[in-house]
Amino acid sequence: MEFHQLRYFCAIADSGGFSRAARLTHVSQPSLSQQIHKLEEELGAQLFDRIGRTVRLTELGRAFLPRARALLSDLEAARSAVAESSTSIIGSVCVGVIPTIAPYFLPPLLATFSRRYPQARVTVVEEITPLLLERMRSGAMDVAVVAVPLQTRGHEFQTFPLIEEKLYAALPRQHALAKRRSITLGELHDEPFLLLRDGHCFRETAVAACKRARVQPKIIFESGQFSSILSMVCAGLGVSIIPAMALEKRNGCQFVPLADDRATRAIGAVTLNGRSLSRVQQAFLTHLTAKIASKPTHLSR
Amino acid sequence: MEFHQLRYFCAIADSGGFSRAARLTHVSQPSLSQQIHKLEEELGAQLFDRIGRTVRLTELGRAFLPRARALLSDLEAARSAVAESSTSIIGSVCVGVIPTIAPYFLPPLLATFSRRYPQARVTVVEEITPLLLERMRSGAMDVAVVAVPLQTRGHEFQTFPLIEEKLYAALPRQHALAKRRSITLGELHDEPFLLLRDGHCFRETAVAACKRARVQPKIIFESGQFSSILSMVCAGLGVSIIPAMALEKRNGCQFVPLADDRATRAIGAVTLNGRSLSRVQQAFLTHLTAKIASKPTHLSR
C-alpha cells in the first residue's frame, strides 16, 4: 500500500469516477485503474463497484475512505510540521561555558539573544572543558564556549573563533613592579603564585606562558575562581595571571600587561562536527559570532 | 515520502544504526542509506546526525519519529480493519420483497437467519418490483426477492432461482367446478375475475396465463393483497388465480390446480450485477438459496 494509491483512491471516491480523478490528479486514467487494482488486490477486497459506467464505493470502500483520508492528512501534517520547525526559531539551546569565561562573557549576550528571540529557551551549563566536551559528544549540549584551540583529535569539533584576549599580571599595589607599563614573567619568577585549581584550562594557559618564559611558578594557593585569587593578591599574598575579561577595579590590586605577545587566551564557540543544529541553535551561534564581530576590541588589546 | 521510507526511518531510529536496521528490515544497508537520503532531501532537513560511526536522531528527527510511527500504525490499523470487515459477518443487509411474496415466504427465513447471525441487522422493504429494482440500482438495497425472470435488459441483474410454484384457481365452494381435480382457464372464461391491482407483477403472471388460454378475463375487482381477494371469492363475487404459497384454509373457498403446466410463478433472489456484496449480504443470499434447496417441495407441485 502506497501513499499515491491512497491519493488516487480518495480522488476517485471524491470525484466519482476514474476519468474525472485522472484529470484532477494529473495522471492517466489507466494508471488509476492499475493502481486501484493493486490496492484492491492487496486488501483482498473490492473498494469500488463498477456498475455500467458509474463507479461507486463498496461498503468496505466507504469504511476505508476516512482512514485513507486520515493517513494522507497526517502525512501532510507531518510534512508541514517539519517545514515549520526548520524555519521557525523556537525551541531550546543548551550552551556550555567554562567557569573562567561564564561570569564575564555570556550574560550580556544571553540578554540580547533572549530579547531578539523571545521564543527561544536557553540553558547554560558551567563546567570545565572536558566535561562540556563529553556532554557535546553525547548530544546533550549544543554549543560550548571554551578556550581554543582544543586538544582533541582532528575534526571532532568545529571551532568558531570569538575573541583573543591579553593576559595580565595581577600584583599587589605596593609591589615593586606595580607601576610598570608591561612586565615579563621572568621578572616574577621568585614570586609566590596564586593559580586556578587543576582542571581549569586557564591554569594550563598560565602554566604554558610560564614555561615559555622558563619560569617554574611557585604555586601557593589554588582556587576555582578569579575573584578569590584577586582578593588574595590584594592582601599581598602573591601574584597571579589573569585574562583581560577578568580584570576588575580593586583597591589593593594592580594589573600589568604581560610583555609576551603570545601570552593570550583565545576563546571560541565549538560544536560537535557533523551535528546538525536546529534553527534556534544556529541562531544562537550566529548571535555569538556576530555580536563579537561588531565590537571586537572592547576586551582584547 | 513513501511508507517504506518511514519504515526504514523508524527501524534506524529504533535500532540505532543503519546496519542493524538493515538486518531487521531485510534490505541491504546501502538501500537504507539511499532511502533516508531521499527522505531527508524531500523534507529539506537532516533526520539523523552521522557522528563518527554512530547515528543519532536530530532534534527534528526526534520530532518526526512519533508522526512516522503513527502513520505506520494507522496504516496497519486500516489494513486490519479491512481484513476484519471482510471476514466477520456483522453489518446490515437491506432486502426487498414484493407484496405477493412478503407475508408467506420471508418471515421464517428471517427468523432462522437472525438466529444464526445475531450480529447481522436485516432491513426488509416491501414494494412492487420496479421500485425495488430502482433501489437496487441506486445501491440502497442489496438483494430483492421477486418473481423471475425479470423483464430488464440482459445482465443488469443476476438471478438466483429459489422456487417455482403452481397456480390455482380460487373458486367459491358452491361453484360448479369446485370439486374438480384440475381446471383450465378456458373453463372460467365467462366468470367475473378478481385480480391484483395494476403494478403488482402477479397480475401480469395471471393475465399471461389467461392469454395463453385465449381467455379475456372480465375483471370486476382489483386489490393489493390476496386475502382481500379470497374474501371476495368466499362471498361468491367471482373467481381468481392464486399462487400456491397464498393458499389458506377458508370456509367458503375452494382451490383447484390449473391444468396448464406452464401456469406457474418462479421466485428468485436478484442482485445488481457487478455489485460486491459484504460478508453479511453474501451470507443472507446463501441462506436464502440453501434453505430453499433443503425443502424444495413444500410449496411447489
Place this chain on the structure above:
DNA sequence: AGAATGGATAGGTATTACCTATAGGACTGT
C-alpha cells in the same frame, strides 16, 4: 599499527508506475 565495524558511494539490474493506443460496455440521441 592492524583489524574490524559502520555508513556512504558507484554502478548495474529488476521492478514498477507511468504513458499511449485500443478494446469493450453501457448510456444518449436521432
Place this chain on the structure above:
DNA sequence: ACAGTCCTATAGGTAATACCTATCCATTCT
C-alpha cells in the same frame, strides 16, 4: 435500431527507481 459518446479495462512499451553487490573511507577496538 443505430451511430456516437463516454466510461473503465487491457496491452505493450518506456522511464524512473528501489534494490542489489562491491568498494571506499572514516572511526573504533585490539
